[in-house]
Amino acid sequence: xxxxxxxxxxxxxxxxxxxxxxxxxxxxxxxxxxxxxxxxxxxxxxxxxxxxxxxxxxxxxxxxxxxxxxxxxxxxxxxxxxxxxxxxxxxxxxxxxxxxxxxxxxxxxxxxxxxxxxxxxxxxxxxxxxxxxxxxxxxxxxxxxxxxxxxxxxxxxxxxxxxxxxxxxxxxxxxxxxxxxxxxxxxxxxxxxxxxxxxxxxxxxxxxxxxxxxxxxxxxxxxxxxxxxxxxxxxxxxxxxxxxxxxxxxxxxxxxxxxxxxxxxxxxxxxxxxxxxxxxxxxxxxxxxxxxxxxxxxxxxxxxxxxxxxxxxxxxxxxxxxxxxxxxxxxxxxxxxxxxxxxxxxxxxxxxxxxxxxxxxxxxxxxxxxxxxxxxxxxxxxxxxxxxxxxxxxxxxxxxxxxxxx
Numbered sequence: 375x376x377x378x379x380x381x382x383x384x385x386x387x388x389x390x391x392x393x394x395x396x397x398x399x400x401x402x403x404x405x406x407x408x409x410x411x412x413x414x415x416x417x418x419x420x421x422x423x424x425x426x427x428x429x430x431x432x433x434x435x436x437x438x439x440x441x442x443x444x445x446x447x448x449x450x451x452x453x454x455x456x457x458x459x460x461x462x463x464x465x466x467x468x469x470x471x472x473x474x475x476x477x478x479x480x481x482x483x484x485x486x487x488x489x490x491x492x493x494x495x496x497x498x499x500x501x502x503x504x505x506x507x508x509x510x511x512x513x514x515x516x517x518x519x520x521x522x523x524x525x526x527x528x529x530x531x532x533x534x535x536x537x538x539x540x541x542x543x544x545x546x547x548x549x550x551x552x553x554x555x556x557x558x559x560x561x562x563x564x565x566x567x568x569x570x571x572x573x574x575x576x577x578x579x580x581x582x583x584x585x586x587x588x589x590x591x592x593x594x595x596x597x598x599x600x601x602x603x604x605x606x607x608x609x610x611x612x613x614x615x616x617x618x619x620x621x622x623x624x625x626x627x628x629x630x631x632x633x634x635x636x637x638x639x640x641x642x643x644x645x646x647x648x649x650x651x652x653x654x655x656x657x658x659x660x661x662x663x664x665x666x667x668x669x670x671x672x673x674x675x676x677x678x679x680x681x682x683x684x685x686x687x688x689x690x691x692x693x694x695x696x697x698x699x700x701x702x703x704x705x706x707x708x709x710x711x712x713x714x715x716x717x718x719x720x721x722x723x724x725x726x727x728x729x730x731x732x733x734x735x736x737x738x739x740x741x742x743x744x745x746x747x748x749x750x751x752x753x754x755x756x757x758x759x760x761x762x763x764x765x766x767x768x769x770x771x772x773x774x775x776x777x778x779x780x
Contacts, residue, residue: 375648375659376624378548378584380510381467381487383428385551385584385624387648391638394429394469394627395422396590399452400436400444415456416463423466425631429488430464432457433471437492437520439558446474453477454484461485469512473520475499482507492520492555495536505544512586512625513537514553521559524567526574529554534581551584551625558593568594572614575621579661587618588627608633616641646778651768653761656700658769665692666774667742689743694770696738696745698762705758706734712751718744738766745770 377386385392397418398409410418419430434452435444449472460468461484469488470481475497478489482504489504491497494516504511513536515529516522523529533552541547554575556568578585589595595610596602608630615626615634619641628634649660667688674684698709703726710720718740726734738745745766752763772778 375650375657376579376582376584378551378624380429380469380512380549380551380584380625383467387624389624391619391623391642392428392625393426393631393634393638394431394586394625395419395425395427395631396627396629397422397430397432397456398436399432399434399456400441403436403438410456412452412455412459416459419460419464419466422631423464426635427466427631429467429469429625430460431469431471431490431627432460432486433490435472437559439561446477449474449477450480453481457481457484457486469510473497473500475503478509479503479507482509488512490514490553492516492553492559494520494532495539496520501540501543501545504540505546508546508549510549510551511540511545512551512553513540514588515555516559519560521555521557521563523555524563526554526571526577529571530577530580533578537581537583547583551586552578552581553586553588553627554578556587556589556592556594565594565597568592569598572617572621575618575623579622584624585622586625586627587615587623589614589618590628590630612637620645643779649769649772649775649778651765651772653765655758656698656762656765658762658765659697659699660694660769660773661697661737662695663693663773667692690741692742694738694740694742694745696766696769698736698738698766699734701734701736701762702758703734705762706736708752708755708759709736709738709748712748713738713740713744716740716744716747718748742770 375387383392397415401409403409434449467487469490470486471490472478473491473493478500488510490512491500492514494514495501515533517532537550540550554571556571589611591604591607591611595607595614599610601607616637619638626638651658670688670691671684706722706726710722713720721737723734749763749767752759
């Protein structure tokens with residue numbers, strides 16, 4: 375299960391999707407409806423909180439393509455009066471959107487809770503500065519320029535690398551969230567790139583951190599719907615937001631708090647919970663699944679395969695990836711052996727081979743037939759293995775269960 379914290383706000387699979395309200399202090403922003411002068415920010419933040427915002431994200435530099443460079447002095451002049459006003463008058467988690475470690479450190483010193491860095495830690499001092507103030511951190515996928523990654527494979531690789539670098543610099547892993555960087559950040563990025571990234575958003579679960587979707591009124595929506603004016607993009611934004619939440623987003627960064635609430639709540643209801651079974655010692659979660667035997671049976675009939683082969687082929691057509699946490703080294707090795715004996719496999723930590731005493735996480739890869747065979751054998755074995763078999767069977771059975779949607 376993915377879980378984390380952004381300021382004082384818990385985020386992840388077990389919590390409602392959190393709403394982050396956008397306030398831009400930069401008149402260069404592409405959406406003028408979100409722009410506020412420093413003395414107007416408190417009123418806008420108050421209205422967003424009343425509409426249901428969990429977090430306010432305050433930024434003073436526009437990152438829209440073609441925006442002029444803004445000096446650190448100007449960023450400070452725009453940001454800090456508004457930040458102080460909000461921190462002194464509102465009880466709400468505040469994030470600061472900045473790429474500069476000096477701005478970030480001073481904002482956290484004043485009482486901001488989180489830094490939203492769209493540059494992906496391009497400032498070498500950013501992660502250490504956040505760590506020094508025990509702050510939360512949102513890292514956007516970027517290599518050399520903000521949002522310059524065009525492919526989900528690259529995005530996952532870079533985000534994993536930057537998250538590990540942040541932890542090495544002292545940032546609490548539980549306080550790191552990730553943003554794939556959807557939007558027209560660089561000239562090479564087309565609406566097709568953004569749609570492909572959005573469609574593949576569920577892949578970000580591989581990183582094990584909460585995911586933020588920042589889609590609000592962006593240009594890929596305008597181009598696909600022929601809505602050049604960002605003021606006309608609300609319905610498209612809500613449609614894209616629903617997809618992002620269904621595919622796993624835990625935080626939605628938006629200009630439109632009130633309009634987004636019901637869309638997000640419904641999409642999260644349809645997404646349901648992860649298929650998971652746990653007791654006080656062990657947890658089994660279905661990380662991925664492909665195919666169901668009943669579905670394949672109909673496909674086999676349609677293609678006129680000999681019915682004598684249906685049973686065997688259906689068992690081989692459903693593939694599962696499971697995460698099992700809390701195992702001993704010996705249990706991890708037994709799982710590996712059981713799956714290999716059936717033609718599947720399991721990934722175990724290298725320290726398990728040295729009998730490391732810490733609880734281990736094991737990844738199981740196999741068809742439903744292979745996993746069922748392992749479960750059957752584990753049930754007759756001593757120690758915790760019979761209990762582990764029950765946890766695995768329950769998690770696998772939950773994949774299509776209505777219980778995930780209660």
